[in-house]
Amino acid sequence: MxxxxxxxxxxxxxxxxxxxxxxxAVAHQLAxxxxxxxxxxxxxxxxxxxxxxxxPPLIIEGDLTQPGSWERKIxxxxxxxxxxxxWRGVKGKDRDNRExxxxxxxxxRLHDAAVAAGCRRFxxxxxxxxxxxxxxxxxxxxxxxxxxxYGASKLSTYLMLDxxxxxxxxxxxxxxxxxxxxxxxxxxxxxxxxTSELLSGRRPKLTAAEQMWDYIHVDDVAAGVIALCxxxxxxxxxxxxxxxVPLRDIISAVRDxxxxxxxxGFGELPYRPDQVMxxxxxITALSAATGxxxxxxxxxxxxxxxxxxxxxxxx
Amino acid sequence: MxxxxxxxxxxxxxxxxxxxxxxxAVAHQLAxxxxxxxxxxxxxxxxxxxxxxxxPPLIIEGDLTQPGSWERKIxxxxxxxxxxxxWRGVKGKDRDNRExxxxxxxxxRLHDAAVAAGCRRFxxxxxxxxxxxxxxxxxxxxxxxxxxxYGASKLSTYLMLDxxxxxxxxxxxxxxxxxxxxxxxxxxxxxxxxTSELLSGRRPKLTAAEQMWDYIHVDDVAAGVIALCxxxxxxxxxxxxxxxVPLRDIISAVRDxxxxxxxxGFGELPYRPDQVMxxxxxITALSAATGxxxxxxxxxxxxxxxxxxxxxxxx
Numbered sequence: 001m002x003x004x005x006x007x008x009x010x011x012x013x014x015x016x017x018x019x020x021x022x023x024x025a026v027a028h029q030l031a032x033x034x035x036x037x038x039x040x041x042x043x044x045x046x047x048x049x050x051x052x053x054x055x056p057p058l059i060i061e062g063d064l065t066q067p068g069s070w071e072r073k074i075x076x077x078x079x080x081x082x083x084x085x086x087w088r089g090v091k092g093k094d095r096d097n098r099e100x101x102x103x104x105x106x107x108x109r110l111h112d113a114a115v116a117a118g119c120r121r122f123x124x125x126x127x128x129x130x131x132x133x134x135x136x137x138x139x140x141x142x143x144x145x146x147x148x149x150y151g152a153s154k155l156s157t158y159l160m161l162d163x164x165x166x167x168x169x170x171x172x173x174x175x176x177x178x179x180x181x182x183x184x185x186x187x188x189x190x191x192x193x194x195t196s197e198l199l200s201g202r203r204p205k206l207t208a209a210e211q212m213w214d215y216i217h218v219d220d221v222a223a224g225v226i227a228l229c230x231x232x233x234x235x236x237x238x239x240x241x242x243x244x245v246p247l248r249d250i251i252s253a254v255r256d257x258x259x260x261x262x263x264x265g266f267g268e269l270p271y272r273p274d275q276v277m278x279x280x281x282x283i284t285a286l287s288a289a290t291g292x293x294x295x296x297x298x299x300x301x302x303x304x305x306x307x308x309x310x311x312x313x314x315x
Numbered sequence: 316m317x318x319x320x321x322x323x324x325x326x327x328x329x330x331x332x333x334x335x336x337x338x339x340a341v342a343h344q345l346a347x348x349x350x351x352x353x354x355x356x357x358x359x360x361x362x363x364x365x366x367x368x369x370x371p372p373l374i375i376e377g378d379l380t381q382p383g384s385w386e387r388k389i390x391x392x393x394x395x396x397x398x399x400x401x402w403r404g405v406k407g408k409d410r411d412n413r414e415x416x417x418x419x420x421x422x423x424r425l426h427d428a429a430v431a432a433g434c435r436r437f438x439x440x441x442x443x444x445x446x447x448x449x450x451x452x453x454x455x456x457x458x459x460x461x462x463x464x465y466g467a468s469k470l471s472t473y474l475m476l477d478x479x480x481x482x483x484x485x486x487x488x489x490x491x492x493x494x495x496x497x498x499x500x501x502x503x504x505x506x507x508x509x510t511s512e513l514l515s516g517r518r519p520k521l522t523a524a525e526q527m528w529d530y531i532h533v534d535d536v537a538a539g540v541i542a543l544c545x546x547x548x549x550x551x552x553x554x555x556x557x558x559x560v561p562l563r564d565i566i567s568a569v570r571d572x573x574x575x576x577x578x579x580g581f582g583e584l585p586y587r588p589d590q591v592m593x594x595x596x597x598i599t600a601l602s603a604a605t606g607x608x609x610x611x612x613x614x615x616x617x618x619x620x621x622x623x624x625x626x627x628x629x630x
Contacts, residue, residue: 096478096481096482098427098479098482101420101423101475101479104419104420104471104475105416105419105420108416112413143458143459144458144459146474146478147478148478149475149478149479149482152474152475152477152478153474153475155471155474156419156470156471156474156475159461159467159468159470159471160416160419160464160467160468160471162467163411163461163462163463163464163467164413164416164464166411167411167413167464
């Protein structure tokens with residue numbers, strides 16, 4: 001559909017959400033490979049995840065929920081591709097907040113600005129939450145039945161961006177992310193929670209943790225985002241490790257990395273009534289379209305993650 | 316979930332989109348049965364379909380795309396139920412307009428105002444376009460794959476209203492309307508087009524018209540909307556006649572009503588590349604939930620429709 005701007009497949013990328021967990025991983029990977037990138041960031045947001053970039057990035061300050069000078073600055077940057085990862089309310093506790101809906105309009109406004117800037121490639125980050133509870137290996141043909149406002153807002157964003165892209169001759173792809181992990185994740189998620197509890201000498205209370213779960217390292221997610229930005233593949237693509245493992249094994253592995261003698265309270269908490277017992281991404285489509293494959297083995301990824309938390313707690 | 320405000324099941328209804336084709340039919344039916352209703356209408360919209368109401372309706376002027384004084388007026392009216400039919404861009408030619416997306420935010424703003432007014436029942440009007448092309452008898456479990464911005468925006472509105480309703484303890488139902496017909500429909504649709512062409516002595520050019528199509532009379536749609544407002548049934552409900560008939564038969568019936576000797580150009584136009592050949596609503600769910608059933612036989616509905624157009628052309 002669209003053709004690459006230069007022969008290297010290295011498009012100029014406008015990244016939103018670059019201060020977030022996944023976004024910062026994308027920013028680091030782009031910086032490490034010398035790519036031309038601009039980060040669209042809110043003026044007063046937390047940028048701590050960007051401190052370790054090798055050089056100060058090109059930043060466009062702006063708030064997608066409001067018109068501003070950021071649209072013109074995007075036009076000045078002339079991105080070849082937009083990687084849209086910004087989203088307000090990604091923590092578990094925020095997933096039914098009314099503010100979720102504002103992300104939809106914000107995303108549409110970004111689309112308009114990208115089109116006005118002559119950009120013809122748009123990659124957005126969705127979520128497995130768009131499918132809703134579904135105990136299975138999930139490919140992209142599974143019907144979408146979200147049960148949170150987060151999932152509904154992500155799906156709505158996809159539905160409208162997809163149609164706007166068709167209308168405006170933009171090549172559009174939408175990644176549905178399953179569970180990710182890695183250094184710097186929000187401490188409310190399971191792996192960071194377990195890790196910090198154990199490192200702090202506390203005994204985490206847990207369910208029986210028999211779920212089969214698909215965890216992908218954040219660096220693999222970032223590589224998938226970039227691969228998709230450089231491709232012209234369109235449509236929905238799941239992104240996960242492609243392999244579910246028992247949650248109990250992941251927790252035990254973290255415990256062994258911290259201290260194999262520590263106790264863990266398996267079975268001390270009940271499952272949630274709507275607990276999904278099997279969550280696994282079928283990633284055939286993304287691999288076929290871009291050649292991307294996850295590269296970080298779970299045991300290696302967990303080891304570096306635990307080491308990172310150990311460092312943080314020491315500071 | 317919620318209980319009826321009074322024993323009669325006759326809730327005070329706030330109706331949006333009351334000046335539209337379906338909305339005006341709802342307004343007339345509510346007026347005819349002496350119901351308490353307020354119409355939320357834009358200040359400068361066309362209200363010609365409301366001229367024949369038996370008495371001037373209670374009107375709240377407001378634009379859902381913007382905050383205003385309408386929210387407070389809704390609170391003053393104290394609706395028991397909202398029937399949300401307002402939508403900008405319902406004509407075929409508007410179905411990929413950027414403005415479709417504004418309907419989503421407008422609908423969410425209406426939800427907020429209804430909740431603030433203490434309203435605990437919300438019925439919204441969706442469309443079969445949410446399912447996307449699907450040559451089959453469609454029940455509500457069919458996966459949604461819209462191919463127009465109209466369908467994507469309707470579906471997004473449903474997805475987010477459904478989750479907001481759950482959060483705000485509002486009993487919420489969403490009607491997916493198939494093809495409707497009746498007096499006063501927009502002249503761009505098939506039945507009005509054929510009728511006016513024939514009545515004006517022109518010979519309409521047509522496809523072979525072998526499609527099986529589900530047409531429901533607008534008065535039956537209105538009755539379904541009202542039945543759902545008075546019920547506490549939640550979820551998605553298709554609304555159609557429940558019976559597809561060959562489009563050719565409908566067109567021939569219109570021709571016979573106008574003048575059986577008139578020629579019709581069947582087969583003079585090709586089908587659209589994405590022509591759906593069978594569109595039929597499974598209406599079991601709505602009937603089971605509310606007792607509603609379509610009552611206007613197609614031959615009677617068409618006769619009155621043709622008579623109405625004859626009257627209009629005479630004026």
